[in-house]
Amino acid sequence: MDKIGIITVSDRASAGIYKDVSGKAIINTLNDYLISEWEEVYQIIPDEQEIIEKTIINMVDNDNCCLVITTGGTGPAKRDVTPEATTAVCDRMMPGFGELMRAESMKFVPTAILSRQTAGLRGSSLIINLPGKPKSIRECLDAVFPAIPYCIDLMNGPFLKCNENVIKPFRPKKK
Structure with a gap:
């Protein structure tokens, strides 16, 4: 089964001060998009660069996630370090x-x-940073998701089948 990592980066959500709606928005969006069977690897962590890096590395290297999507920590505040963590663990941006x-x-x-927000490759996995607002998550994923299955194909990852009534992935036509 294909594995996809979802990481919510939030001091308050990780401390239980409020419920994580952003990570759940990613899961709901992926459930709308994908008809392939997939398993979520889901974590809520604080805005700490070392923890973000270790979580991404674990999801890619140990859990074998073909895609890791983060939410939160992409703004200009001092504790917003998700892009720095992503850049630190990626082979290519x-x-x-x-x-x-x-x-x-x-x-x-x-x-x-x-x-x-940024994105990068680690091994044969794609890592994408999304903003923290659920509405923005769907808007951003609607924009970039058509390229994600083909990107994963190019890295010899699993073939993600999409519900083309919801999102149409781009894949070159075979000759």
Whole structure:
């Protein structure tokens, strides 16, 4: 079964001060998109770079997640260090994901320019940082998800089958 990691980065959610709605929004969105069977590897952690790095590494290297999606910690506040953690553990960066997510979010809110989402590759896994607001999560995933299955294909990952009535992945036509 395909494994996908979901990491909510939030001091308050990890301390139980409030419920994690952002991670659940990612899970719900993926359930809408995917018809492949998949298993979530889900964690709520504080805004600590070392913990974020270790969690991503564990999900990729030990849990064999083909995709890891983080939410939270992408703003300009001092404790927002998710992009730094992602960059530290990736072999190669994929800046187009962050660029497209910011461009999409700018259609809805002028402060989207403050977001520092990024994406990168570790081994044969794709890691993507999303903002922390559930509405923004769906908007950003709607924008970038069409490229995700093909990216995973190119890294010899599992073939993610999508509900094309909800999201249409891009895959080149076979000749």
